[in-house]
Amino acid sequence: MAYTTINKSSDYFDTKTFTGNGTSQSITNLNFKPSLVWLKDRSTAYAQSLFDLHRGTNARIRTDSSDSQDTPVPSALTAFNSDGFTVGGDVGVNQNNDNIVGWNWYSADTMGSANTDGSLNTYATTANTTAGFSIISYTGTGSNATVGHGLGVVPNVIWVKSLSAGGDWTCYWSVLGSTKFMRLNSTIAAGTQSTYWQDTDPTSSVFSIGTAGDVNGSGTNYIAYCFAEKTGYSKFGSYIGNGNADGTFVYTGFKPAFVMVKKYSSTSGWYMNDTARDFNGTNGNDASLFANTNDVEFTSSSLNVDMLSNGFKLRSNNSEVNGNTYTYIYMCFAEAPLVGTNNIPATAR
Numbered sequence: 001m002a003y004t005t006i007n008k009s010s011d012y013f014d015t016k017t018f019t020g021n022g023t024s025q026s027i028t029n030l031n032f033k034p035s036l037v038w039l040k041d042r043s044t045a046y047a048q049s050l051f052d053l054h055r056g057t058n059a060r061i062r063t064d065s066s067d068s069q070d071t072p073v074p075s076a077l078t079a080f081n082s083d084g085f086t087v088g089g090d091v092g093v094n095q096n097n098d099n100i101v102g103w104n105w106y107s108a109d110t111m112g113s114a115n116t117d118g119s120l121n122t123y124a125t126t127a128n129t130t131a132g133f134s135i136i137s138y139t140g141t142g143s144n145a146t147v148g149h150g151l152g153v154v155p156n157v158i159w160v161k162s163l164s165a166g167g168d169w170t171c172y173w174s175v176l177g178s179t180k181f182m183r184l185n186s187t188i189a190a191g192t193q194s195t196y197w198q199d200t201d202p203t204s205s206v207f208s209i210g211t212a213g214d215v216n217g218s219g220t221n222y223i224a225y226c227f228a229e230k231t232g233y234s235k236f237g238s239y240i241g242n243g244n245a246d247g248t249f250v251y252t253g254f255k256p257a258f259v260m261v262k263k264y265s266s267t268s269g270w271y272m273n274d275t276a277r278d279f280n281g282t283n284g285n286d287a288s289l290f291a292n293t294n295d296v297e298f299t300s301s302s303l304n305v306d307m308l309s310n311g312f313k314l315r316s317n318n319s320e321v322n323g324n325t326y327t328y329i330y331m332c333f334a335e336a337p338l339v340g341t342n343n344i345p346a347t348a349r
Contacts, residue, residue, distance in 0.1 A: 006233040009334040012106045012131035013233075015258060015276040016084070017042075022096030028084040035107040035126060035135060036225065037077060037085050038063075040289055042277070042297040043098040046091060051077040053111055053126055054137045054223060061161055061223070063184050063270075063291045069163040099297070101277060101289070103258060107133050117148030118206040125150040132228030142218030144198055146206040149226045155202050156236040157227040157331060159184060160214070164221040167214040170196055173264075173329050175238040177201065178208070182264065182329070185292050190264040227331065235332045238264075243324025247314030250330065256307050257335035260291065265327040268320045269293065273305050275335055307335070 006012065011031045018027050020041070039049040048063045055061075057078055059071040075088035085102070087094040094100065107128040112135075115125035120138055127134035127150030134150045140162075149155055158172040169184035176182070178197040180190045195210035202208070207226070209216040216222075229236055235252040242248050258274040270291035278287035278299055286304040287297050304315040312332065314322040321328065 006130065006230060006334075009233050009254070009257065009336065012128065012133070013257065013333045014104050015274045016102045016104065017276050018100050018102070020094040020096050020098040020100055022089055022091075022094060024078070024086065024088050025094065026079075026081060026084060026086040027102060028081070030084045030104055032104075032106040033080055033082050033109050034085055034104040035080075035128075035133075036105040037080070038103040039077070039087070039093045040101055041092060041095055041098050042101055042287075042289065044091075044095055045294045045296055046093075046095065047294045048291065049076060049093050051080075051085075052135055052223065052225075053080065053107070054124055054135050055163070059163075061163070062294075063169060064294045066166050066168045066185055068166050101274070103274070105133055106131065107135055112150070115148035115150055117150075118146035120145040120147050120209075122148060127151055129153075130230070132230045132234060134226045136224040136226065138222050138224070140209075140213075140216040140218055140220045140222060142211060142216060144208070144210055145216060146208050147224070148206050149202070149224075151204070151226060151228045153204050153228045155207065155226040155228045158202065158207055159225045160209075161223055162214060162217065162220050163223055164219075165213070165217060167217070167220075170212070170214045172197055172202070172207070173238075174201070174236065175329060176264065180264075182262065184270060187267045187269055187292060189266045233334045236330070238327060238329050241314070241319070241322040241324060241326045241328060243317050243319075243322065245315060245317050247316060247322040249308075249311060249313040250332075251311040252332050252334075253310060254334035255309050255336045256312050256332045258333045259305060259307070259312050260331045261305075261321050262329050263320060263323070263326050264329050271303065271321055273303075273307075275307055309336075 076090035079086040112126035171182040195212040198208040200208040306313040
């Protein structure tokens with residue numbers, strides 16, 4: 001893993017909450033022009049809504065569905081702005097008086113060029129090597145192939161979604177290895193299948209795709225999001241639950257802003273917590289959303305997560321996040337790093 005100093009995490013990832021107005025509004029005060037915007041209505045069971053620089057403002061994909069890309073959606077996300085984004089009157093992203101959350105990642109201000117590192121050339125690869133995040137668009141061939149990711153280091157997490165045909169979100173997690181796959185739109189446990197990643201781990205330049213239609217159907221268009229771990233900014237790993245309310249502590253090396261957890265040894269949802277939403281007590285966040293469903297925000301002490309200065313700690317014996325001997329994967333982005341010249345103190349709340 002390449003070491004990169006990130007002084008201010010919010011230059012690359014940030015969460016915004018807002019209240020819908022039913023017409024149009026701009027969400028501002030990001031330190032970057034977002035390349036990926038993930039929106040979810042917290043109050044009403046509307047679909048997850050993901051928009052990115054490659055596909056533009058008129059095309060939505062959903063982590064709670066295997067459906068193909070929804071386009072056109074002219075009144076949902078209507079602009080990527082220099083310091084945020086604009087939403088229109090679409091109820092899924094701007095329902096009047098509803099509470100909305102938006103998670104935002106930065107890769108680049110403009111669309112990247114084609115990447116020729118792999119055997120399958122991409123249409124475009126927009127990569128930020130400092131933050132370890134890239135967006136790749138490509139068309140499948142139906143034959144084993146490699147795809148350039150542009151990160152310059154080995155990615156820890158890869159999400160692939162077919163756009164022009166229905167198909168599950170297929171996920172690679174380095175701690176599981178290339179023989180395993182997960183599905184972001186599903187509660188299933190980790191599966192074993194060689195036709196997803198060819199049983200081949202990514203390299204610093206490419207990732208491998210097999211013949212499965214979810215990642216490489218002939219003539220099918222795909223989007224891929226790749227994440228590489230960066231010291232003090234992002235962490236992608238696993239932990240073992242202890243089944244105790246004084247739960248497992250997971251060291252990240254920074255104060256988390258966003259945590260996603262999934263039990264991979266058996267079925268469970270993809271739980272998402274962040275510091276921009278509800279807190280229970282001094283450090284605890286007990287407001288969860290689920291990447292794999294359109295459910296409203298679920299607030300319960302049984303899913304409480306403490307966001308600490310150097311990691312997160314489960315404060316529940318709920319088997320979904322901390323069952324005894326169950327194994328879990330997680331992804332985490334920083335609110336405040338413990339490295340670099342950042343002068344924002346990384347203290348617990």
